[in-house]
Amino acid sequence: MRISRFLFFVPIFASILGFVGCSRQPDSLSTLQPDSNSLEKRYEDLIVGYAQLGAESEWRAANTISIKETAEQLGVELRFLDAQQKQDNQIEAIRKLIIQKVDVIGISPIVETGWDEVFQEAKDAGIPIILVDRRAAVPDDLYVSYLGSDFLEEGRKAARIMAELVDGKASIVELVGTIGSAPANDRYTGFREVIKDYPGMKIIASESGDFTRARGREVMAAFLEKYGSEITAVYAHNDDMALGAIEAIEEYGLKPGEDIMIVSIDAARGAFEAMIAGKLNATVECNPLLGPQFFELALKVVNGQLIPKWVPSIESVFFPEDAAEILPTRKY
Numbered sequence: 001m002r003i004s005r006f007l008f009f010v011p012i013f014a015s016i017l018g019f020v021g022c023s024r025q026p027d028s029l030s031t032l033q034p035d036s037n038s039l040e041k042r043y044e045d046l047i048v049g050y051a052q053l054g055a056e057s058e059w060r061a062a063n064t065i066s067i068k069e070t071a072e073q074l075g076v077e078l079r080f081l082d083a084q085q086k087q088d089n090q091i092e093a094i095r096k097l098i099i100q101k102v103d104v105i106g107i108s109p110i111v112e113t114g115w116d117e118v119f120q121e122a123k124d125a126g127i128p129i130i131l132v133d134r135r136a137a138v139p140d141d142l143y144v145s146y147l148g149s150d151f152l153e154e155g156r157k158a159a160r161i162m163a164e165l166v167d168g169k170a171s172i173v174e175l176v177g178t179i180g181s182a183p184a185n186d187r188y189t190g191f192r193e194v195i196k197d198y199p200g201m202k203i204i205a206s207e208s209g210d211f212t213r214a215r216g217r218e219v220m221a222a223f224l225e226k227y228g229s230e231i232t233a234v235y236a237h238n239d240d241m242a243l244g245a246i247e248a249i250e251e252y253g254l255k256p257g258e259d260i261m262i263v264s265i266d267a268a269r270g271a272f273e274a275m276i277a278g279k280l281n282a283t284v285e286c287n288p289l290l291g292p293q294f295f296e297l298a299l300k301v302v303n304g305q306l307i308p309k310w311v312p313s314i315e316s317v318f319f320p321e322d323a324a325e326i327l328p329t330r331k332y
Ligand code: GYE
Pocket: 056, 057, 058, 059, 060, 133, 134, 183, 211, 237, 238, 239, 240, 265, 266, 286
C-alpha cells in the first residue's frame, strides 16, 4: 500500500533541515502540506555521484562493475569518478559532485581520516553521503549510512582458521592492506585479538602491500630474503597480495600452501583458482557486490526514509576442498 504523500513529506523536510544544519522548527505541520504531485522519487529520477577509490584489486574491479551495472539496470544517472588510489583525487571528486548538485554521493574512502572538511561541504550543500565498503572516521552527522563489511570480524575469522591450520604454532608474516584504510586497520586488529590466545603463534613481520598483487609479491620476496624458511604462515589482508606472495614463495623455491600456509580475505576468483591448485589454504569472504543495496539506500535517503547507520554484508569462509565446486557459482 502506498503511504500518503503527507507522510513522505514530513521526513523529507525534517531531513533537509538536518542536512543544512538549520535549527528552525516549522510553526505548524499544515505549512508542510504538499500541493503538487507525489514527491516520492523513483530510481529514474536520481542523479547519483560515486567517488570510487581506485582499481587496486580484483575485489575493487567487481565492486565498480556492480555499481555501474546496477545503475544502468535501474535507470539511475550515475556520475562515476575514479580517484586512482589518491585521497586528494577523491576529495576533488566529491567537490566536483557537489558542484554538479547530484542527489546523493557514494564514496569508498581510501583511508579513514581526513574527510571532515569535504563531508561538511557536502552537508552544507544538502547532499547526503553514503559510505560504501569503507568507513570514515567522521562525526555521525556527516554521513547517512555505512554499507559494508565487518572487517574486524574478517580479521578474527582469518586468525581462527590460521590457528586451526597450523595447530596453534606458526611464525607468521603479515601483508597489510593500504595503510590507514578501514579494512587494513580492522583486519590487523581483529587478527591479533584472536592470536593473542595462542602463545605458539608469532607475527614475525608485518608490512603493507597496498592491497595490490605487485606489492604483495615484492614485500613477500623481501620477507623471504630476510627470514627464509623460518616463515611458516602468511596472513594477507586480501587475495591479490596473497597471489603475489604465492609467486614470491615459488620463486624462492618453497611450496605455497604446503611449506608455508596462506590465509587471505576477499574470496575472489583468483583465490578459488589458487585453492584448487593447492597453493592457498583458505579465503575469508568480503562481498564487493554492493550496487543493489547502495542504490536502494540512496533512493530511501532521497525520499526521506529512515535507514540504518550501518548495513552489514553477510559473509562466509571458503576452503580448498570445496573450491572446485563453488568456483563456477562465484560472481567475482
Ligand atoms: O578487501 C581489497 C580492496 O575495501 C574491502 O579493498 C575493500 C578492500 C578489499 O582493495 O581487496
